Amino acid sequence: MPNLLRFLLLLLLTLGSAASPAQDNDQSPPTTAPAATPAPTLDQLGSQLDTVKAALKDNKSDTPLADLRNIALGVQDQARQLATNLAPQMTALQAQLAVLGPVPAKGAPAEAPEVATQRRKLDKAQADLDAQIKQAQLLGQNATQLAAQINGLRNDEFQARLASRTATPFSRTFWADPVRAFPDDMVRFKRLGARFAGAMAQAWQPPNRQPLMWCLVTAALLLVGGRRLLEWLLLLLAARHVPDGHLRRSAMATAVALSAVLTTGLAAQLAYQGLNWNGILDNDLAALATSVVGLVYFAAYVTGLGRALLSVRRPSWRLPALSDLAAQRLHLFPWLLAAAALLFGLL
Structure with missing residues (x-):
């Protein structure tokens, strides 16, 4: 009798393992989902700001100021979004550290090695995450200042263009528009x-x-x-x-x-x-x-x-x-x- 039961159990396991691939094939989607676009890293955002600064220093750059401003504003938005996305992770790490409790005092009994190891890992992760958040915030501030600087350059360029096109009051061109209007x-x-x-x-x-x-x-x-x-x-x-x-x-x-x-x-x-x-x-x-x-x-x-x-x-x-x-x-x-x-x- 035990041999019979063992034989039946082995038969069921064999049939179940054979049926699983068929079910997976039947339920598999006809097409694969497109992969999501990866979010830019802090290094990539910093590289974009460095590119904008280099273009501003280079007077011979062919990139319009409007495009440079758009890049700076894009870095500002992405850095702000990155800092926002990292905030829940910081909250989760702080919650885990709160569960572990404070570090035992010098005279108190030592905590278990597993707890101490987990605390060190969480502290390191929290320090790294805090550094990333601060770096993202700093990138956003630098991008904001850079966009404001580009706005000033655009205004100066526009005023210089207007001044170069303005005729003198002693010329006929200066009075042409008022006379026409x-x-x-x-x-x-x-x-x-x-x-x-x-x-x-x-x-x-x-x-x-x-x-x-x-x-x-x-x-x-x-x-x-x-x-x-x-x-x-x-x-x-x-x-x-x-x-x-x-x-x-x-x-x-x-x-x-x-x-x-x-x-x-x-x-x-x-x-x-x-x-x-x-x-x-x-x-x-x-x-x-x-x-x-x-x-x-x-x-x-x-x-x-x-x-x-x-x-x-x-x-x-x-x-x-x-x-x-x-x-x-x-x-x-x-x-x-x-x-x-x-x-x-x-x-």
């Missing part, structure tokens, strides 16, 4: 003027007329008498409370400039608020009007500071070392600079 600009300007006229007509209607008039009257009072009154008050405070000398002259110059900025800027702000009291301006006109108010503030600062520095009527307050004749000859320049800034900013 002048008819279209005039059409746009007329369209903008029509929209502004429509907004003014709507602002003059009874619901908006009274706020607009009050705002315009207040703005006119600020421009006519408000600036002088505020300037007089600030100068009086500076004369009474600031010691005599360079500090007082600086305080008086600040008072003149500040009074011009506050009164003129507030007058422009009031005019805008009166015109757009009930939100009658559309988005484009409102944005344009807000920009004009900002430009008025800047123009008022230029004129106020210029008047304060020149001090044509009060030579003893003058900060720069200028003669009365030079200050008299320069007294129109602050107004011209402010008008130019306002005009070009508006355009």
Whole structure:
């Protein structure tokens, strides 16, 4: 009986081993799966960065800066992805070390040789992995800095190209584009003027007329008498409370400039608020009007500071070392600079 059972068991094993290859052949896929593209190593990424640096140092390199920047950005992304992929392995190693526990103290019983060997292997693996992660992070930072450097070189190259192509203002080429675009600009300007006229007509209607008039009257009072009154008050405070000398002259110059900025800027702000009291301006006109108010503030600062520095009527307050004749000859320049800034900013 035992011999019979042994014979049957041997027969089953033989049949099973013969059937396994047939089943494997039946279940095998008709085609093999394509192999995955191996991820670049740290040495390969470092070699790519070295190639980019060498190309930047070589002035005769034929590689465009855009391609070099793309290579640097690619290294940055791959290094960041590599550091991200290594992070779970570091977590797993730290978990295994946590299971082993801390190293026994000097007076404590020694741990088993197998545990000590496993701890040394895990410590070495953790140190190697930590070095790889830090190297990947360093490569990513170097790639980021290199891409920023290439951006700067591209901007310099672009500006140099623009400067080389720009004609002088005394040539016909310089004025060709403005002259060619002048008819279209005039059409746009007329369209903008029509929209502004429509907004003014709507602002003059009874619901908006009274706020607009009050705002315009207040703005006119600020421009006519408000600036002088505020300037007089600030100068009086500076004369009474600031010691005599360079500090007082600086305080008086600040008072003149500040009074011009506050009164003129507030007058422009009031005019805008009166015109757009009930939100009658559309988005484009409102944005344009807000920009004009900002430009008025800047123009008022230029004129106020210029008047304060020149001090044509009060030579003893003058900060720069200028003669009365030079200050008299320069007294129109602050107004011209402010008008130019306002005009070009508006355009």
